[in-house]
Amino acid sequence: MRLFRCAALAAALLSLPVAPARAQDVTLSSRDGSVEISGTLIGFDGEFYRVDTIYGPLTLDGQGVICTGPGCPGIEAHVARFRLSGTPVLGEVLMPALIETYADQHGLSVTRDRDGPGLRFVLSDRAAGHPVAEIDLSLVSTEEGFADLLAETADIVMAAREPRPDEIRRLREAGFGDLSDPARRRVVALDAIVPVVAPGHPVQEIAIDAMIGILTGQITDWSELGGPDAPLTVHLLDRQDGLQQAIALRLLDGASPTPAARRHSGAAALSAAVAADPLGVGLTRVSALGDAQQVPLTGGCGLRLVANRQSVKTEDYPFVAPLFLYTTARRQQLFAREFLDWLDTAPAQLVIRRAGFVDQLRDTIPFGRQGDRLGLAIAQAGPEVTLSDLQRLVAALAGAQRLSTTFRFREGGSAELDAQSFGNIGALARALEAGVFDGRTLIFAGFTDGDGPAEANLGIARLRAEAVHDAVRAVATAADLSRVALRVEAFGEALPIACDNSAWGGFINRRVEVWLR
Structure with a gap:
């Protein structure tokens, strides 16, 4: 009886959206008959009753009480x-x-x-x-x-x-x-934020720094980008558009976009306008490319960043837009x-994919498809990241598959996971609970940018990998972890995705990857 009263009083603190109901008298009784509460029914949402009583409005779980009286709704009639x-x-x-x-x-x-x-x-x-x-x-x-x-x-x-x-x-x-x-x-x-031009445009790549210069009006002619000697036209979304607000926050960092930009009411309209403008360039959604052509971004060191299903899931493309x-x-x-x-x-994820967006189903990427990253790692090897460091990485990951599930951190060197990665914690935990990885080994591999001493970065990479590992274990409460091996590895700055001295290079290099053996 005491427990029932406490539950009722605690439930009264909840504020629920309820369907309107005709005010009538009801009596709600605990299933053992020891407690009764009478009053005027305010509403019923199919699960909870809300009743105006002499104690004030109370919210009670319908599974714990029996409703009697002329005001009692039929559960099957609830909408x-x-x-x-x-x-x-x-x-x-x-x-x-x-x-x-x-x-x-x-x-x-x-x-x-x-x-x-x-x-x-x-x-x-x-x-x-x-x-x-x-x-x-x-x-x-x-x-x-x-x-x-x-x-x-x-x-x-x-x-x-x-x-x-x-x-x-x-x-x-x-x-x-x-x-x-x-x-x-x-x-x-x-989704992802991508630069677009008209089909057949001579400029086939744009550096991230140059893209920011275009948006702010510092670059006004295609000749500055290796194109024809002609003024460029900037196309942007309306200022109230959520993607445009995300662009202003993430790419411009408080700087104002060029006032000469042509504004559009939606991403599809922007893509159509750019596709018809041989001198146009704009930022749109990869889900709304239409006839416009995505331009790869260069992150330095010759690497080209293209938004596709894999790079968006892994956030190897830096401008993912959930x-x-x-x-x-x-x-x-x-x-x-x-x-x-x-x-x-x-x-549901298949519906999302068919609608033109990137779903969140797990994909696997074989180690053999890491050629560009390994090539960049070898090219940048030196006193801090040595050949033996790269050999250790290859020995740990060769023969394994990288999951598209990747954990990244908020910009500015924060240790806080970004929004997409918080969702990945739950998804990976549910897979462990379902036994998806039984008999296999999951490797949480930590990486950093090259800012600071290599030894310190190695320690940071391990701490972040351990934090992700611990968070997944904490959420996977129903998993039988005796059936799967969980390992933590740290490789620091050994496998960059982009050069650290390029815009956003350091940000996309800080990550925890998940590998399956």
Whole structure:
């Protein structure tokens, strides 16, 4: 009885989105009959009752109580209702495809209707015919999505970037929790920021430093890039676009883009404009290339960085742009939680791939395909990274396969994992729990940039690899770790992806790779 009362009082602190219900009297009794609470039903979300009692509003778990009285709803009559608001990049094609596939796999029919600037999906039980869920998509912008969350006109934000400090602060002060907490975000799909030109353009690569110069207006003529003597035209997305805001934050680091840039309402429109402009150059999404041609970025030392499925998953391409769903600390309805959990499954990932985005299914890369990286490592070998260091690396990894699961850290030398890598922790842990790697060896291999003494970098690489190893083990609580070997190796600056003295070279060289033997 005491436990029941404590649970009820604790549950009363939860603030839940609930479907509107007609106010009627109900009595909620514990299943052993020892405690009864009477009051006016405020709402029922299919899982929790919210009742106005003499003690104030209480929220009670429907599985722990029996409802009696004229106001008791039928569980089968409940319709889950939740709203997503934010970037059309997610809302126009991908989320509708995911909702419809989820419904089909769960025996539900779907009706799609236009609801002003957004979409409404009604999911109904095929056998009984009654609706079980209504999902609204508001196609606005990432910025407006966070504003809708604050205004309580949305339950989930579709975001093309992480929330800004001011957005985090306002939502935290309003009681929605801390959106900087990794538990509040889910990476739905992966995309990338890529430079594009018209097909057949004579410039076939652009240095990262030069790309920044183009964006800020410091480079204005193609001749400065080895092209024709002609002025270049810069194409950028609208300032309110989430990807454009991510570009301003990640590439420009506070600098203002050139005011001469032509602005476009979306990535597809930008790609189409560049494809028709022989003197144009712009930044768009790899998922929205259209007829435009991606230009490889050079990171120094002759290496070319191209965004493709493998390089985006591993983040070997430096400008990956994850697409997020953000939720508050308030409990989501059961249907919404089950739908969000389903997004991690293989069928959902295949939908993501078919929609033109990069999925998060694990790929393997044989050691034999590391030729460019090994060549760069040998070319840079010297007093600090010696031939014996490279031989140790080859002995440890030869014959193994690199997983596309890679752990990277936030820019500026931070030891904090980036958003994509936080998701990788859970994915790798679930694979361990499912026995995917039973009888095999997983190697957590730490690497750093070349800034500082090689011996110190080797120690940093080991610490980071051990931290990732420990985090995966801590999450994989249901795994039988006696059936798999987990090893930590550190190679420091021995296997660079780009030259450290190039823009972003140091950032993409700091990583923990996972190898499977």
